């Protein structure tokens with residue numbers, strides 16, 4: 001499939017793109033700094049900024065069939081990037097007739113009573129972006145909500161529908177995102193995750 005990845009130079013996105021290419025997909029790598037997108041067969045860097053209008057984003061999406069949203073401002077530009085930027089990508093995707101939409105969010109985004117006080121604004125941005133995707137679009141979404149991301153090697157194993165936050169090696173989050181694509185049972189689902197004992201494909205099949 002032709003897949004657009006928003007935030008292509010991010011830590012998760014770089015791993016995700018490698019996996020999607022290995023699985024035979026062709027990638028439009030949406031990034032502000034196209035020159036930083038690693039050169040790879042099957043990957044086309046596309047200039048993309050979340051401050052753009054939805055109409056301009058729609059042009060950049062070209063003929064993508066799937067969109068992954070993996071961008072984020074690390075707390076520096078939450079309204080324009082993490083919240084409204086995300087919403088505009090959804091609007092642009094719908095304008096393009098794209099149906100499948102996979103959003104990387106954050107654990108407990110929809111449970112304010114469980115938020116960590118130090119990142120309240122971040123959680124607010126994630127909460128409203130997630131709710132917009134669920135309530136204001138007709139996209140075939142999946143929202144993946146890991147807890148803390150860690151720069152650790154892949155384990156290939158996770159738990160889903162978790163009740164507590166836990167660590168998440170970045171390659172496992174990327175692999176979970178990639179595997180969502182061929183698991184239709186995950187459409188219209190919000191999935192909280194952390195590292196665990198269940199092979200990723202089995203964990204997602206259980207949803």
Ligand SMILES: NC(=O)c1ccc[n+]([C@@H]2O[C@H](COP(=O)([O-])OP(=O)(O)OC[C@H]3O[C@@H](n4cnc5c(N)ncnc54)[C@H](OP(=O)(O)O)[C@@H]3O)[C@@H](O)[C@H]2O)c1
Pocket residue numbers: 006007008009010011012013031032033048049050051070071072073074081085104105106107146147148149150
């Ligand atoms: N950190 C955690 O523990 C944690 C836990 C759960 C969920 N998450 C979520 O996972 C996401 C991905 O994590 P990560 O570590 O891979 O993030 P990352 O390395 O910070 O990458 C985020 C990407 O978003 C891009 N971006 C920022 N502002 C943009 C804009 N205005 N237009 C276009 N692109 C923009 C950045 O582009 P540039 O390279 O141009 O800056 C960067 O490539 C986070 O954003 C967060 O929402 C994180």
